[in-house]
Amino acid sequence: MIRTLIVDDDFHVAHAHARSVAKVPGFVVVGEAHSAAEAYESIRAVAPDLLLLDMYLPDRTGLxxxxxxxxxxxxxxxxxxILITAARDIESVRAAIQLGAIYYLVKPFAFPxxxxxxxxxxxxxxxxxxTREADQDTVDTLYSMLRSPAADARQRRRLPATMARVLDTVARAATSxxxxxxxxxxxxxxxxAQRYLAILVQRGLVELDLAYGATGRPEHRYSAQLR
Incomplete structure (x- = not known):
């Protein structure tokens, strides 16, 4: 079970988050905290695996x-x-990423x-x-797994029309x-096509493979990274 501590200054919101977490198989709520000081003591006492962490707490920020x-x-x-917050400024997002946030969930949001x-x-x-040893493919997979399918779907819907067609073409292909x-x-x-494929690779939606033929020169081959 993934031991989860809820940290939110609003008691009602914290209770709501706790109820939501309890609905997800494999997770158990080990406590609620309503200030940074209370969260610190709880972390040291119960050693949670995961924090659902509000940004704005009465004594200091979650970060x-x-x-x-x-x-x-x-x-x-x-x-x-996972930072759960109403903060929408890009500096907060950047700081959360730099400090290793698994995700940044902007309030309000639905349970799904x-x-x-x-x-x-x-x-x-x-x-x-x-995993005991990580090559580049393993690292890429681990990073991509933290994106939920819904997040991937939202990202695909935001693609320009031609880029979306390129992605669809790669996804429908039986081979790379x-x-x-x-x-x-x-x-x-x-x-x-090459320009859009390169952007899709950067966004983690398409995987690039180098296939070496008889000439010894690599050919760029692409396959979909959709989950």
Missing amino acids: DLVRQLAAEPAETGVPDF ALREQLEAYQHWRLRLSE VSAADVAETLGVSRPT
């Missing part, structure tokens, strides 16, 4: 709490944390959004526990495809 935990001896450790992210985190933990294959299917130029 200040994470910084305090990170500055202490390594053996105490910092629990994984939380459930999907908890399930993605659960699968990530399982894969991590089964080249930029030339995509260009021929869509009736676009090869450089256009």
Whole structure:
């Protein structure tokens, strides 16, 4: 079971989050805290695996709490944390990423959004526990697993029309495809297909493989990274 501590200054909100977490198989709520000081004591007392952490607490911010935990001896450790907050400024998002937030969930949100992210985190933990040595493919997989399917779907819906068609072409292919294959299917130029494929690779929606032929020169081949 993934031991989860809820940290939110609003008692009613904390209770609501606790009820939501309890509905997700594999998770158990080990406590609620309503200030950074109370959260700190709870973390040291119950050693949770995961924090659902509010940004704005009465005595300091949730990220200040994470910084305090990170500055202490390594053996105490910092629990994984999902930031749950109304803060929408990009500096808060950037700071959360820099401090290792598993996800950043903006209030208000519906239960399915939380459930999907908890399930993605659960699968990530399982894969991590089964891995003893990481090559680049393993690292890429671990990073991609923290994106919920719903987040991937939202990202695909935001793609420009031609890029979305490129992604759909790769996803529908029975095997990996080249930029030339995509260009021929869509009736676009090869450089256009190559440009969109490169962006899709950067976004983690398409995987790039290098296939070496008889000439020894690698051919770029693409396959979908959709879950």
